[in-house]
Amino acid sequence: MSALTIEHGCARATEQLVPVICKLVDISTETSDVKAFRVQTLDGQRPFDCSPGQTAMLSVIPYGECMFCVSAQGEDYLEFTVKRVGYVTEQLHALTLGDTVGLRGPYGNWFPTEGLKGKDVLFVGGGIGLAPLRALLTYLLDHRESYGRIDLVYSGSTRDDLLFLDDIFHVWPKQPDVHMHTSVYRESADWSGEVSYTAPYLEKLAFSPEGRVAVLCGGPSLFRTCLASLLKLGFDPGSIITTLEMRMKCGIGKCGRCNVGSKYICLDGPVFTMAELEDLPWSAD
Ligand code: FES
Structure with missing residues (x-):
């Protein structure tokens, strides 16, 4: 099989470094220590476009921020599936619908969706x-x-x-x-x-x-x-x-x-x- 080509060293635009304030529009409990959080900008938009495998920095104001992969996205939301493993994730798990978080990204490269074609x-x-x-x-x-x-x-x-x-x-x-x-x-x-x-x-x-x-x-x-x-x-x-x-x-x-x-x-x-x-x-x- 021909070698897969993965993009590396993806550039970051200045706007990716500035958090966007978002609201939690859906929270679902997956397991006893994992929840999925759906976020949307305050005017109801998807915070940014991203490719599968990319990550974003989610801020739980004023407790701190953590990097998470985007586990799903829709036309008007991004979703993060987060395990409660420390202080910031504990604070995130305590949030409820309508609460706000900061979000910046996307960061990193992505899975080679082109190279996987036909496989x-x-x-x-x-x-x-x-x-x-x-x-x-x-x-x-x-x-x-x-x-x-x-x-x-x-x-x-x-x-x-x-x-x-x-x-x-x-x-x-x-x-x-x-x-x-x-x-x-x-x-x-x-x-x-x-x-x-x-x-x-x-x-x-x-x-x-x-x-x-x-x-x-x-x-x-x-x-x-x-x-x-x-x-x-x-x-x-x-x-x-x-x-x-x-x-x-x-x-x-x-x-x-x-x-x-x-x-x-x-x-x-x-x-x-x-x-x-x-x-x-x-x-x-
Ligand atoms: S240098 Fe900070 S995460 Fe890579």
């Missing part, structure tokens, strides 16, 4: 890792005729830890040639599907790398084991894509907290192929 796409993720994958998956569904078969291998500890249940079980499987493979790690009375860690499940499903690109996103353990499984199945590192958006802090090359060797994830990424990361002093931890 089968295998999404592999766990837990909150489905948030950035969802942005790309829904883009492919919106342009269904340009892409091949779509598979999602997704897992969580239990059913209660899975995000976007309606999409996974009802919306996406109804789309042409879209296949869901969901597993949980622990058996429970409310789960009759696959009980397995993600990597062994991936190997059991035995996807062929022929004409297929894998997009992988998850925590360190899932990432390491699934990457090993993909390589075992014969995937070339140049046909495995990931995003390191969780490592972006300032997003504009100033804080120095995201560099891997000569690259800054915020300036060069966050989307890379594994072939590109192989040359960098990088680890999944």
Whole structure:
């Protein structure tokens, strides 16, 4: 398969550095510690255009700001799916409909939607890792005729830890040639599907790398084991894509907290192929 080309070093316009005040127009609870926030400008517009995989800095005034990937977008909104993991995200989770936040962006590069044309796409993720994958998956569904078969291998500890249940079980499987493979790690009375860690499940499903690109996103353990499984199945590192958006802090090359060797994830990424990361002093931890 010809190598995927990913845009790097995307320029930032001045207006991307100035927060726009937005309001929360929808808040949905995904799990006990994950909520999805839909934001819109005060005059009802989408705050800015962005491509799947791009991120934005969301400010919870006056508590602080964090970088998040855009997990969905519509004509008049952007959506962020956020896990409660610290002070700012705790304050964000405490907000209610109509509350305001600051938003600036978009930042970073994006998944190679052009390079994926005509290919089968295998999404592999766990837990909150489905948030950035969802942005790309829904883009492919919106342009269904340009892409091949779509598979999602997704897992969580239990059913209660899975995000976007309606999409996974009802919306996406109804789309042409879209296949869901969901597993949980622990058996429970409310789960009759696959009980397995993600990597062994991936190997059991035995996807062929022929004409297929894998997009992988998850925590360190899932990432390491699934990457090993993909390589075992014969995937070339140049046909495995990931995003390191969780490592972006300032997003504009100033804080120095995201560099891997000569690259800054915020300036060069966050989307890379594994072939590109192989040359960098990088680890999944
Ligand atoms: S996130 Fe600050 S330099 Fe990259």
